[in-house]
Amino acid sequence: HNREGRATSGPPLIVNVRPAASTVRCVHTFLGSRALGIFGAGHLGRAIAQGLIDAEFPRDKLVLCHRGTRLTSEAVARANLAALIVDPQELVRRSRLLLYLVRPQDYGAIANFTLREDCVLLSFLAGVSLSRLPVKLSDEQCVRVLTSGPDTLRSKMGIAAVYPANNVLASELVSALHLRMIALRRESEVHAFTALGPCLPIALTHWEGLGHDVNEAELIETAQKFELADASVLVKWARAVQPRGLPEAERLRYISEATTPGGVTEAILRGIDIGERLPVALEGGIRRSRELSVA
Incomplete structure (x- = not known):
């Protein structure tokens, strides 16, 4: 390599x-x-x-x-x-x-x-x-x-x-x-993987905690747009591991523990908080990963 x-x-x-x-x-x-x-x-x-x-x-x-x-x-x-x-x-x-x-x-x-x-x-x-x-x-x-x-x-x-x-x-x-x-x-694939792999369960937990429904097909489409391998596998994995039915305090603790200050997850959550649709917020996370890689 x-x-x-x-x-x-x-x-x-x-x-x-x-x-x-x-x-x-x-x-x-x-x-x-x-x-x-x-x-x-x-x-x-x-x-x-x-x-x-x-x-x-x-x-x-x-x-x-x-x-x-x-x-x-x-x-x-x-x-x-x-x-x-x-x-x-x-x-x-x-x-x-x-x-x-x-x-x-x-x-x-x-x-x-x-x-x-x-x-x-x-x-x-x-x-x-x-x-x-x-x-x-x-x-x-x-x-x-x-x-x-x-x-x-x-x-x-x-x-x-x-x-x-x-x-x-x-x-x-x-x-x-x-x-x-x-x-x-190739190493450049890490940006899409970060947002649509490790960050996705946290983003889904925040999204659903705000009362929104999840459109899995839309998420798979977003992953495919960035040529991410096995997009449907990643989305299904995220759905399987995201915590459900947590009390509010536990949900916020989970999100806080999984979020690095200045990182990719934080950028996705910020996008959701200002009213972006989930796929748009995830793309913001990919952009943040790219920004970090050249900062």
């Missing part, structure tokens, strides 16, 4: 991943005595850490870091992950596989650290292309992964897009986390 996003061969596809007993064999071999580091311990970072622990990934090879805010520290402690926290410098030094999970607008946070020469970086940042990451790694050492929200990871019903799709380490982690994998032909 290359970090400018040229197409890789083969059609886009959705792969149903069924985790095997030993789900991370290649990751174990790759790490050797080194660690898997999660750089960023927000909602998604914590959910991924817990998912890996659930998949019997050894805790002594798992490290996390964050900016040290009180709220994050408290959330990490509640999740029983406090023992895994190290300072960012130590995490970068120890990690041969590094999962990058900061807010999209903070994508430059890793610029202050020197990554190991043998490190593979998995970037989970919506709207930030691989070519913009301030790291001195080859194209082969950088992989883009986009997952659905933390709630879908916890319920083992999530999806993930991976580019390039042939990276064994990323595929194995996706499998271990019980995520349904969507392979992308």
Whole structure:
């Protein structure tokens, strides 16, 4: 692959991943005595850490870091992950596989650290292309992964897009986390995937919470307009995982937890709030993803 996003061969596809007993064999071999580091311990970072622990990934090879805010520290402690926290410098030094999970607008946070020469970086940042990451790694050492929200990871019903799709380490982690994998032909497809994949259950929950009906055919049409593979599968997935019948406070908490400040979901919700139809608001989310990728 290359970090400018040229197409890789083969059609886009959705792969149903069924985790095997030993789900991370290649990751174990790759790490050797080194660690898997999660750089960023927000909602998604914590959910991924817990998912890996659930998949019997050894805790002594798992490290996390964050900016040290009180709220994050408290959330990490509640999740029983406090023992895994190290300072960012130590995490970068120890990690041969590094999962990058900061807010999209903070994508430059890793610029202050020197990554190991043998490190593979998995970037989970919506709207930030691989070519913009301030790291001195080859194209082969950088992989883009986009997952659905933390709630879908916890319920083992999530999806993930991976580019390039042939990276064994990323595929194995996706499998271990019980995520349904969507392979992308080119990196530019992440914009439509973000809005019409991970963001869609949140948008649907907000839309229906305001008393509107959902037109699934219209949503599939929007996805097809952006040449997104298996559009109907994504829409059906979103309908299956969106929470229903939540009390108002729970609904708002769900939406808040799944929304990154300045991110794509927030742009979609803002569009809905100013009276846009759902497909129009989703297209606004795609535009926001593109804006973030060149900001």
